[in-house]
Amino acid sequence: MNQRRRSFLRYTLMIIDAVVIVFSYVLTYFLRDKVFTFGLDDLAPFPVYFNLMGTVLIVWMILLRLFRNYDFLRGHRLVSAWRICRNLIPVELVGLGALAMGLFFIRDSVVSRTFLMTFAGVNYLLMVAAKLLFRVYFYRLQKKERYHRKVLLLGNKRAVEQFQATARTTPELLLNATVEPRFVFPAERPLDDQERQRFFGDVLDYVTQNVVDEVVLAYSDLKLQELAPLIADCHRMGLMVNIVLDFSGIDYTRSEVDTVGPFNIVSFQSYDFSPVQRFVKHTIDYAIGLVGFLAFLLIFLVVAPAIKLDSPGPIFFVQPRKGKNGRDFNLIKFRTMAVDAEARKAELMDQNEMQGHMFKIARDPRITRVGKILRKTSLDEFPQFLNVLKGDMSIVGTRPPTAEEFRQYEKHHRRRLSVAPGITGMWQVSGRNRIDDFEEIVKLDTWYIDHWSVWLDVKIIGKTLFVLLSGR
Incomplete structure (x- = not known):
């Protein structure tokens, strides 16, 4: 449901990481060439190191993804400061090792190994600082009212209660949202056509008279075809609609929903490898x-x-x-x-x-x-x-x-x-x-x-x- 916001945060972090890596690389060259010169050989001109910077950026961005540095949410909040520091350690070590091996195999004798080691240390410190600052920014962002979503929760009593119970134990489900559980009907029997039309009409009246950003449909008894008119009306009004699919009786590690032509396909996997x-x-x-x-x-x-x-x-x-x-x-x-x-x-x-x-x-x-x-x-x-x-x-x-x-x-x-x-x-x-x-x-x-x-x-x-x- 909050996939767009998660994607926005992830891409924002990726951009910040790329900027930090480039800045760390340039800063390291300056420090090594102008400041820490005692007892060390002079560095090659910066254009030589500039040619390597693109490779460094690609390698580090891949490693950040591999070592789960973008799995940043723990429940409704960002990961702890300790977890941020810990996840970055293997990135720097593996990246440093990969660069050293690559330069060894191509028999490069120009790029300073002490430069690479200094870069790994500087980049680690700046990366930790940037992520911790972003973490503070994220918390402050949550407190601002204008960033809260107004979510309208609809459905029969059993499905709504199950959804709310899950949301209480998995706060990430309703990240940065205020939920209004209205139009919850107690009947466990399927609605007839007249009841369904009246119910949908009441929902649309409420939406037009109140602030609503998203609609969550939690029905255990209605078919998707029966929900189609309400979904279409919400679409015409520019509202995001989320349909709760109950897979609680299915024990699988990972599930994905994909669209192939006119079909929405739910895939269940027993492992979680991207x-x-x-x-x-x-x-x-x-x-x-x-x-x-x-x-x-x-x-x-x-x-x-x-x-x-x-x-x-x-x-x-x-x-x-x-x-x-x-x-x-x-x-x-x-x-x-x-x-x-x-x-x-x-x-x-x-x-x-x-x-x-x-x-x-x-x-x-x-x-x-x-x-x-x-x-x-x-x-x-x-x-x-x-x-x-x-x-x-x-x-x-x-x-x-x-x-x-x-x-x-x-x-x-x-x-x-x-x-x-x-x-x-x-x-x-x-x-x-x-x-x-x-x-x-x-x-x-x-x-x-x-x-x-x-x-x-x-x-x-x-x-x-x-x-x-x-x-x-």
């Missing part, structure tokens, strides 16, 4: 996947002969797994078990230490000597970077089940497959050797899907590296 976030996740996957693949080629030169000398059989273990939404793909790993491992699995089922639809035992007799080393160091996982480059897997995601495990899944288990499976994930960094209940793994995966962000993936990757290096 197109930009999905693009960044894929970019990270391919970037790390390429580095991992190069590492795999080096590891292959040592591991492949060791596997062949240790036990007869192929170097790789290729197993059909279920990927996103149940798609079949072949997962690739270095072979760590005897070639008859799958055939011997049935006789070991009574030793399974996992509760639910997974199989795991501590001292699996099927594992080879080299396989024990590969598993302990996680080197057996490196061929999966091929799966990442093929698009079957992601760097961070959920564990892909076998076809047998998938057949035993209950409905809520399938949500694990609403995202691409990953080489690492919440289970791997949450003490997988201590978790023996499949439902606990499902909870971890569901939490990951519900709270996904680029920063969460970065943290999981960091924790994975720590686990590998520490040998835990």
